[in-house]
Amino acid sequence: MHMERTTILVINPRAVYTRIAIYENYNILFLKDIQHPDQELGRFSHIIEQLNYRKKKVLEELDNNGLCMGCVKAVVGRGGLVKPVKSGIYAMNEALIHDLKSSEFGEDFVDLGGLLAEEVGKELGKNVKSYIVDPVTVDEFNDYARFTGHPDFDRKSVFHTLNQKAIARRHAKALMRDYNEMKLIVVHLGSGISVSAHDHGRVVDSNQVLDGDGPFSPERTGSLPIGDVVRYCFRSGKTETEIINMLMHGGGLKAYLGTFSALEVDARVNHDDPDATKVFGAMAYQVSKEIGAMFAVLDSEIDGIIITGGIANSRWFVNEIIKRVEKMGPVHVYPGVRELDSMAQRALEALRGDVEVLEYK
Amino acid sequence: MLACTNHILVINPGSTSTKIAVYRGLQSMFQKNIVHSEEELSIFDKVADQFEFRKDIILKELSSNDVDLDCIEIVMGRGGLIKPVPSGVITVNDRLKEDLRNSPLGEHASNLGGLIADDIARSLPNAKAYIADPVVVDEFDDLARITGHPVLERKSIFHALNQKAIAYDYARAINIPYNELNLIVVHMGGGVTVGAHHHGRVIDVNQGLDGDGPFSPERTGTLPVGGVIGLCFSGKYTEKEIRKMVTGKGGLVAYFNSNDARHIEDMAKSGDAKAKLIYEAMAYQVAKEIGAMATVLFSHVDAILLTGGMAYSSYFVELISDRVKNLAAIHVFPGEDEMKALAKNGVKVFMGEIEPMVYQ
Numbered sequence: 001m002h003m004e005r006t007t008i009l010v011i012n013p014r015a016v017y018t019r020i021a022i023y024e025n026y027n028i029l030f031l032k033d034i035q036h037p038d039q040e041l042g043r044f045s046h047i048i049e050q051l052n053y054r055k056k057k058v059l060e061e062l063d064n065n066g067l068c069m070g071c072v073k074a075v076v077g078r079g080g081l082v083k084p085v086k087s088g089i090y091a092m093n094e095a096l097i098h099d100l101k102s103s104e105f106g107e108d109f110v111d112l113g114g115l116l117a118e119e120v121g122k123e124l125g126k127n128v129k130s131y132i133v134d135p136v137t138v139d140e141f142n143d144y145a146r147f148t149g150h151p152d153f154d155r156k157s158v159f160h161t162l163n164q165k166a167i168a169r170r171h172a173k174a175l176m177r178d179y180n181e182m183k184l185i186v187v188h189l190g191s192g193i194s195v196s197a198h199d200h201g202r203v204v205d206s207n208q209v210l211d212g213d214g215p216f217s218p219e220r221t222g223s224l225p226i227g228d229v230v231r232y233c234f235r236s237g238k239t240e241t242e243i244i245n246m247l248m249h250g251g252g253l254k255a256y257l258g259t260f261s262a263l264e265v266d267a268r269v270n271h272d273d274p275d276a277t278k279v280f281g282a283m284a285y286q287v288s289k290e291i292g293a294m295f296a297v298l299d300s301e302i303d304g305i306i307i308t309g310g311i312a313n314s315r316w317f318v319n320e321i322i323k324r325v326e327k328m329g330p331v332h333v334y335p336g337v338r339e340l341d342s343m344a345q346r347a348l349e350a351l352r353g354d355v356e357v358l359e360y361k
Numbered sequence: 362m363l364a365c366t367n368h369i370l371v372i373n374p375g376s377t378s379t380k381i382a383v384y385r386g387l388q389s390m391f392q393k394n395i396v397h398s399e400e401e402l403s404i405f406d407k408v409a410d411q412f413e414f415r416k417d418i419i420l421k422e423l424s425s426n427d428v429d430l431d432c433i434e435i436v437m438g439r440g441g442l443i444k445p446v447p448s449g450v451i452t453v454n455d456r457l458k459e460d461l462r463n464s465p466l467g468e469h470a471s472n473l474g475g476l477i478a479d480d481i482a483r484s485l486p487n488a489k490a491y492i493a494d495p496v497v498v499d500e501f502d503d504l505a506r507i508t509g510h511p512v513l514e515r516k517s518i519f520h521a522l523n524q525k526a527i528a529y530d531y532a533r534a535i536n537i538p539y540n541e542l543n544l545i546v547v548h549m550g551g552g553v554t555v556g557a558h559h560h561g562r563v564i565d566v567n568q569g570l571d572g573d574g575p576f577s578p579e580r581t582g583t584l585p586v587g588g589v590i591g592l593c594f595s596g597k598y599t600e601k602e603i604r605k606m607v608t609g610k611g612g613l614v615a616y617f618n619s620n621d622a623r624h625i626e627d628m629a630k631s632g633d634a635k636a637k638l639i640y641e642a643m644a645y646q647v648a649k650e651i652g653a654m655a656t657v658l659f660s661h662v663d664a665i666l667l668t669g670g671m672a673y674s675s676y677f678v679e680l681i682s683d684r685v686k687n688l689a690a691i692h693v694f695p696g697e698d699e700m701k702a703l704a705k706n707g708v709k710v711f712m713g714e715i716e717p718m719v720y721q
Contacts, residue, residue: 143638144645149576150606150615153588211587216509224586227571228513230603233593240594247586251510282507289653292660296652297645300687327660 007071008347010340011058011120012078013112016041018054022067023344031340034061047109048101054112055119072124076347077117078339079135081106084157087138087165087203088358089346092118092130096360106210110136131357133346134162136210140202145297155213159194159206160309166342167308167334168198182303185294185329187287187321189311190337191260193217195290197297205297207290211248215286218260218311221251222286253279266314284320291325302329309337365432369707370481370488371700372419373439374473377402379415383428384704386711392700393422408468409476416477433488435707438478439699440495442466443720445517448498448525448563450706450717453479453490457720466497466518491717493706494522496570500562505657515573519554519566520669526702527668527694528558543658545651545689547681549671550697551620553577555650557657565657567650571608575646578620578671581611582646613643622671630676644680651685662689669697 005024012019016038022030034057036050044050062069079090082099090096092114100111114132121130139157146155164186172179180201188194193215196206207214207222216222224247233243246255254260256279257268268276291305305325311317312335322331349355368390373380377399383391395418405411423430442464443457451457453475461472475492482490498521506515524546532539540561548554553576554569567574567582576582584607592603606615614620616639617628628636655662665685671677672695682691709715 144642147576147639147642147646148584149581149612149646150584152592152606152615153581153584155585208585211590212585213583216507221509221586223573223583224508224510224513225515225568225572226581226584226586226589226607227604229586229589230571230593230600230607232512233590234600240590243590244587247510247590255510256507278503279507282504285504285657286507286509288656292652292654292656293649294652295655295688296648296684299684300652324656324659328655 006073006348006351007068008344009062009072009075009120009124010343010347011075011113011116012339012343013054013109013116015109018058018116019340020058020061021340021344022072023348025348026341026345028340028344030065030067032061032065034058047107047111048115051112051115051119055116055123058116058120059123069124072128074129074131074347074351075117075121075124076131076133076343077115078110078113078162078343079132080111080113081108082135082137082360084137084139085135085360086358087134087140087161089131089133089350089355090135090358090360092121092132093360096132099360105137129347129351131347131350133343134165136161138203140204142199142204145205156208157203157206158208158210158212159196159203160188160190160192160209161203162339162342163308163337164188164194164196164198164203166338167306169342170338171304171306171332171334177303183298183301184303185291185298185305187291187305187307187309189262189287189307189309189317191218192220193222193287193309195287195294197294199298205294211244215290216252216283218253218262219249219251221247221255253283262311262314262317266316269316280317281320284317285324288321288324291321291328295325295328300328304329305331306334307331308334310335312336365429367434367708367711368432369435369437369704370423370430370433370478371437371703371707372474372478372481373699373703374415374470374477376470379419380700381419381422382700382704383423383433384707386708387701387704389701389704391426391428393426395419395422408470408472409462412473412476415473416480419477420481430485431487433485435710436478436482436485436488436490437703437707438474438476438490438492439471439703440492440497440522441472441475442469443495443497445497445499446495446720447718448494448500448521449715450491450493450710451720452717453482453492454720457492460720471495491707491710493703494525496521498525498563500564502564505565516568517563517566518568518570518572519556519563520548520550520552520569520697521563522699522702523548523668523697524554524556524558524563526698526705527666529705530694531664531666531692542663543661545654545658545662545665547647547651547665547667547669548697549577549647549667549669549677551577551579553580553582553647553650553669555647555654557654559658565654571604575650576612576643578613578622579609579611581607581615613639622674622677626674626676640677641680644677645684648681648684651681651688655685655688660688665689665691666694667691668694670695672696
């Protein structure tokens with residue numbers, strides 16, 4: 001039995017705020033979203049330049065709240081766009097810092113997670129460990145899943161690894177089963193949507209959530225008819241950046257209904273708004289189709305379908321999915337995300353030596 | 362002497378050949394695949410310009426084989442890339458001919474089918490010209506039309522003729538009306554389409570021409586959207602080149618420079634690891650599309666029907682059925698017989714089973 005109390009700081013940078021949390025063992029003691037107003041972020045032309053600014057804000061926040069900074073044994077940050085890696089907890093090192101800072105694998109605010117963990121960790125003391133857990137580029141694909149239909153394109157594993165794995169493990173635990181012995185389809189319903197096939201602890205296939213394929217979501221288009229995309233690129237008169245912004249950040253619900261908020265769309269559906277009903281229904285339809293595809297990936301034998309993320313709070317939306325897929329396997333709904341708990345828990349296990357800390361190369 | 366009735370002339374122009382056949386009812390009286398050399402076709406700028414050339418060859422072929430044209434009551438041409446239409450038989454009229462000549466979707470040899478059928482029918486005493494189940498048959502539910510952005514719509518373009526023919530054959534075999542069944546029909550040829558047939562309507566299907574779905578011997582199917590945009594703006598390719606990459610030179614052609622699935626299968630069986638992996642990946646993607654279509658049918662699927670040339674391969678069929686076996690019973694109808702499928706549609710007109718539609 002571990003009786004000692006271990007304090008862990010969790011850092012999860014988002015577009016316009018940085019979420020920090022202090023955990024003592026499994027319990028959350030403090031949670032704060034540090035807001036970054038437009039005028040402050042507007043000064044930076046690259047996301048990476050926000051590092052020092054966000055670091056100062058985090059340290060100020062800890063200080064202002066009289067939290068015991070000397071107690072923190074580990075800082076764990078959200079993992080960003082790095083090389084394809086296996087699932088697990090990684091110690092921050094030079095190679096990770098380098099790849100998070102470079103835009104070789106893409107530029108995203110999640111890249112700041114590991115860098116903040118490193119920087120804040122150093123400030124808190126030289127024995128403080130810095131980690132990232134399950135970056136979005138965790139890659140456990142089977143060999144088939146990598147093929148598109150052309151050798152110039154690979155299918156990449158980019159999805160909501162951290163939350164999917166956290167929820168899947170929690171679900172397995174609730175059933176007193178081992179995640180590594182189950183076949184599950186996990187659906188993350190956030191501003192992007194990922195639908196993934198978990199086969200004995202490995203995510204062997206998933207739609208590519210960033211700019212690849214799959215269902216549309218509050219802000220992204222998902223799969224599009226390729227021929228029409230090609231025509232649009234050549235004939236619309238728009239620039240590459242305009243088209244990328246339009247499809248990857250202003251597609252989906254935003255494009256059809258003018259809002260990123262699935263909550264708002266849900267409310268409109270409940271007031272019988274026909275446009276909202278059609279588009280929200282189509283989104284559920286596409287999510288269901290992706291679930292069916294992953295069902296085939298798992299040889300049409302599964303232990304269950306898990307639905308998670310913020311939009312899982314919409315009963316209407318979830319029911320639209322359930323009625324299409326319930327014959328495939330039992331459906332379990334876990335609204336919200338468990339990212340922070342999962343990060344803290346893995347860091348705790350790492351400090352106690354219960355899990356292997358992996359080295360990024 | 363047999364009564365000279367119920368004769369159907371079928372005309373099916375492909376890119377490098379024109380298939381013709383004469384049926385009495387469902388009985389084939391005469392079949393011929395007229396091959397056109399590249400040299401012969403090279404003098405024409407546009408497919409539509411081949412009209413007289415192909416028509417003359419057909420008439421010559423019929424007359425040299427002593428086909429009694431006066432017996433023909435229906436001339437059935439292969440459809441074309443016209444406006445979306447319901448499934449069934451369509452009378453060739455001026456509007457249809459106009460769209461076959463100036464297709465809203467682009468040139469295709471099958472556009473000549475209706476045009477030649479009409480011209481020949483006019484020269485005969487008792488004949489009427491029709492087309493049946495062109496690739497643009499559209500029975501989509503509204504949900505299937507939405508992509509992920511309002512500037513782009515999902516379209517229904519698929520192997521309607523063969524999918525419908527196989528679905529009807531299966532329904533007849535089990536003696537349940539087609540419009541009471543939920544079927545997933547998978548056409549596996551140079552392109553692959555997976556259709557969700559709900560009570561006689563194909564309410565969703567991957568857009569088999571240049572849209573989405575599994576890759577196939579000649580087409581890429583779904584590609585990562587971001588990558589495609591990057592390619593378009595790379596400055597390295599013209600629009601035409603990229604579209605060719607997606608439709609004619611994608612899939613197995615892109616990986617192996619061959620559209621011959623049998624050849625790739627042989628390579629796989631003789632130990633070529635890359636051939637095995639990619640061939641199996643193709644089956645994997647087909648299986649995923651079947652799973653997707655199952656949810657369109659609320660996972661109530663009466664049967665999965667596999668058809669087209671690749672359905673001759675028991676290896677390929679097994680790769681798919683291993684993955685989708687728990688969804689529904691799988692039945693295999695290898696190959697496709699477009700000529701017979703067109704003739705069947707003609708017979709339905711004779712029998713009064715269907716009313717030919719007027720193209721608007």
